[in-house]
Amino acid sequence: MQLEVDRVALTYETSRGPLPALRELSFALEEGEFVSVLGPSGCGKSSLLRLVTGLLRPTAGRIALAGVPVSGPRNDVGIVFQSATLLPWKNVLDNVLVPVRARGRVTPADTERAMEGLRTVGLERFSKHYPDELSGGMQQRVGIARAMLTDPRLLLMDEPFAALDAMTRETMMDELLRVWSGTGKSVLFITHSIPEAVYLSDRVLVMGPRPGHIVEELRIDLPRPRSPATMADPRFGELGARLRDRFRSMAGPAEASA
Ligand SMILES: Nc1ncnc2c1ncn2[C@@H]1O[C@H](COP(=O)(O)OP(=O)(O)OP(=O)(O)O)[C@@H](O)[C@H]1O
Ligand SMILES: [Mg+2]
Known part of the structure; x- marks a missing residue:
C-alpha cells in the first residue's frame, strides 16, 4: 500500500516544555516496496512509526495511506515491535x-x-x-x-531483530524476505544496522539527529532474491560504506552498528 509522509512535524509536550521530535519529514513508500529507515537513537524513528499507525497525530504535515489521510489504527496495517510483546x-x-x-x-x-x-x-x-x-x-x-x-498491505517493523544474536538475525532476515516476496505488501522497516538495511531493502532512508528528518536516500540496486551470497557482492560493501560515511558525517554519537 502506498504511503505518503509529507512535511511532517511532531512536537511532544513534556514536563520540561515542548520537545520537537520530527521536523519537515517527507518520503513516500510505493506499493510492494521494502524501505528501511536508519537513524541514531532518539532521532524519532519510533515516533514516525506511531504516526503512521495513527496512534499519534502529527503537529504539522500530512500522512496518507493509499491517498487517504491517516485518522486512526487500521486493519490493513500490521505492526511488529522491537520486543515480541507476547x-x-x-x-x-x-x-x-x-x-x-x-x-x-x-x-x-x-x-x-x-x-x-x-x-x-x-x-x-x-x-x-x-x-x-x-x-x-x-x-x-x-x-x-x-x-x-x-x-496487512503495509507492514511496519520497529527494530524487530535488534535483540537477536547474529545467526538468528540472519535467519530471520531471510524468513522475512521469504514471507514478504511476491505478496505486494509494502514494508517500512526500522533498524540500527546498516548491513540489515542494505540486505533487506529496495531503498534506505537515513534520518538525522533530533528533530528527525530524512538526510539521505539510497536505492539498493542489489538483485533479488537476496541470499547469503548477496553479502559477498562487492556492491553490498559499497552501499554499506556509503551509509556508514553518511553516519560519520552527522553530529552526535554514532549509533549505527557495522
Ligand atoms: N511519549 C513521549 N513524550 C515525550 N517525548 C517523547 C515521547 N516519546 C518519545 N519522545 C522523545 O522523542 C524523541 C524521539 O524518540 P523516539 O522513540 O521516536 O526515537 P527513536 O529514533 O525511536 O530512538 P531509538 O533508536 O532509541 O529507539 C526522543 O527525544 C524522546 O525523548
Ligand atoms: Mg525507537
Missing part, C-alpha cells in the same frame, strides 16, 4: 489471534489463518506452547505471524 499467559496460537479477539469473536476461519501464519514462520508445531517455552527468535516470529494475521 502475552505470557496465552499460548502461541492465542497470541497470534489477539488482534482478532480484540475486535470480537474468533471464528474457525480465523484459527485456520492463524495456523497458516504459524506454518509460514515455521512454528506450526509450537501453537500450544507458551511464550516462555520459546527462544527470543521464535517469539519474534510469533510477533510476525500476529502482524500478518489480518493480511
Whole structure:
C-alpha cells in the first residue's frame, strides 16, 4: 500500500516544555516496496512509526495511506515491535489471534489463518506452547505471524531483530524476505544496522539527529532474491560504506552498528 509522509512535524509536550521530535519529514513508500529507515537513537524513528499507525497525530504535515489521510489504527496495517510483546499467559496460537479477539469473536476461519501464519514462520508445531517455552527468535516470529494475521498491505517493523544474536538475525532476515516476496505488501522497516538495511531493502532512508528528518536516500540496486551470497557482492560493501560515511558525517554519537 502506498504511503505518503509529507512535511511532517511532531512536537511532544513534556514536563520540561515542548520537545520537537520530527521536523519537515517527507518520503513516500510505493506499493510492494521494502524501505528501511536508519537513524541514531532518539532521532524519532519510533515516533514516525506511531504516526503512521495513527496512534499519534502529527503537529504539522500530512500522512496518507493509499491517498487517504491517516485518522486512526487500521486493519490493513500490521505492526511488529522491537520486543515480541507476547502475552505470557496465552499460548502461541492465542497470541497470534489477539488482534482478532480484540475486535470480537474468533471464528474457525480465523484459527485456520492463524495456523497458516504459524506454518509460514515455521512454528506450526509450537501453537500450544507458551511464550516462555520459546527462544527470543521464535517469539519474534510469533510477533510476525500476529502482524500478518489480518493480511496487512503495509507492514511496519520497529527494530524487530535488534535483540537477536547474529545467526538468528540472519535467519530471520531471510524468513522475512521469504514471507514478504511476491505478496505486494509494502514494508517500512526500522533498524540500527546498516548491513540489515542494505540486505533487506529496495531503498534506505537515513534520518538525522533530533528533530528527525530524512538526510539521505539510497536505492539498493542489489538483485533479488537476496541470499547469503548477496553479502559477498562487492556492491553490498559499497552501499554499506556509503551509509556508514553518511553516519560519520552527522553530529552526535554514532549509533549505527557495522
Ligand atoms: N511519549 C513521549 N513524550 C515525550 N517525548 C517523547 C515521547 N516519546 C518519545 N519522545 C522523545 O522523542 C524523541 C524521539 O524518540 P523516539 O522513540 O521516536 O526515537 P527513536 O529514533 O525511536 O530512538 P531509538 O533508536 O532509541 O529507539 C526522543 O527525544 C524522546 O525523548
Ligand atoms: Mg525507537
